[in-house]
Amino acid sequence: MAQKPSIPKGTRDFGPSEMVKRNYIFDTVKSVFKLYGFQPIETPAMENLSTLMGKYGEEGDKLLFKVLNSGDFLTNAPENILTEKNSTKLTHHISEKGLRYDLTVPFARFVVQHREEVQFPFKRYQIQPVWRADKPQKGRYREFYQCDVDVIGSNSLLNEVELIQIVDEIYNRLNIRVAVKINNRKILSGIAEVIGQPDKIIDITVAIDKLDKIGIEKVNLELEEKGLPRQAITQLQPILNLSGSNIEKLVQIKEVLKTSEIGLKGVSEMETVFDWLAPLQIQCPVELDLTLARGLNYYTGAIFEVKALDMQIGSITGGGRYDDLTGIFGLPGVSGVGISFGADRIYDVMDHLDLFPKNAATTTQLLFVNFGEKEQSWCLPVVSQIRAKGITTEIYPEPAKMKKQMGYANDRKIPFVAIVGEVEMNSGLITLKDMENGEQYKLSFDELIDKLSSK
């Protein structure tokens, strides 16, 4: 009895029509990355758990897919932990590999491991799937592609500016209206410092990240639950209520943070970024958003998030600066900054808004109808010559009924069909049918090439 085939929860198959559209996204993203001088790398799907664990916060560790050790993986597990049934403890004994959760941490590992070979500053792009054991929803998958660009080994804020340019360029090319939100972890640290709660930085950021979603009341409630003193919460209020232009906000926050060295550093970084950004022709709005926090806890400086303006979906691009990521792997003092484009969410947005170019569906330009062996051997060399001219051409692989072959061309949206039978072989002229308007012409080889190249 054959079982019904299926794939794991949160994963998907992609058919030809979807792949054409997905490749359109990958191609434009990649071409912009290259335009800015980034170089490609790839890393394995699996990493050692030791390089993955502890980099994404407590939640992140839970969302890692772990791979069981090969062989009889239970033999090395201590008896007491087995009987205890403590999954967390048991994991260390039965699993030492995991599927990568993002591309940034593997990249940091790559840089440290290949430090003698890479030229700093190292600008790399990487387009590969990542896996998260999240509960799937719309726009949330367990396997999805990230398109990362990072510059590592350069502290310059020029990199932050260039990343924003890249975001702008890519979304212009894809025709998606977006807003870039930017903030700085140093400012957030400064805030925590000023209100006297430097060790509560993560709780504070996570809570205020939800400001526009749940409102100020509930944010305050959450802060209280996390053990923040009343007074600290009160001190936080003016910061949450900042308004005005980016510059105006920075002026206000500077005043609040005047006693915090790190906070002022963050403010000055943001000032520089906006300063350098000003004369550039950036199409999309770039907004300083002090409630933007981002959960990944390796960020230390600028943080970015990009939202689609015309569809309600999670962020479609995110990133930031990380000063210590390579330090964890034994190479301190190398700062990096990067962003990640979520290809699958970009696809969902473009599909929903019908932004994919129409002609993207066409792959084959010309189909030769197959009438039989004699006609086939006459056509085959002609087909090769046409392909040599760079025209995508197919010949139907068997002498099926005309109706079937025409139907194939129709379904595949092939714009031209070549018909070669007795008459054509004798005259040397090929009958070319335009599938759009049904018109037919008898053309010489050169005329046919001419006709198809002009399209």
Place this chain on the structure above:
RNA sequence: GUGGAUGUAGUUCAGUUGGUUAGAGCGCUGGAUUGUGGUUCCAGAGGUCGCCGGUUCGAACCCGGUCUUCCACCCCA
């Protein structure tokens, strides 16, 4: 991980208070048309009603479990 919804033909969906043989549109296959698709007409194939169990004389329908997809929380691309 917590809470809530959902699942019927390839697909989108009907299916009455539990009652004989579970329907439709689109798609698919064949024919009208042995050298002409996309339009039209005719015919046909295709379903263990997500899966497992229970209640019942009888379950697509009621109950329990499980899986999928979707929504909210959490988090994120």
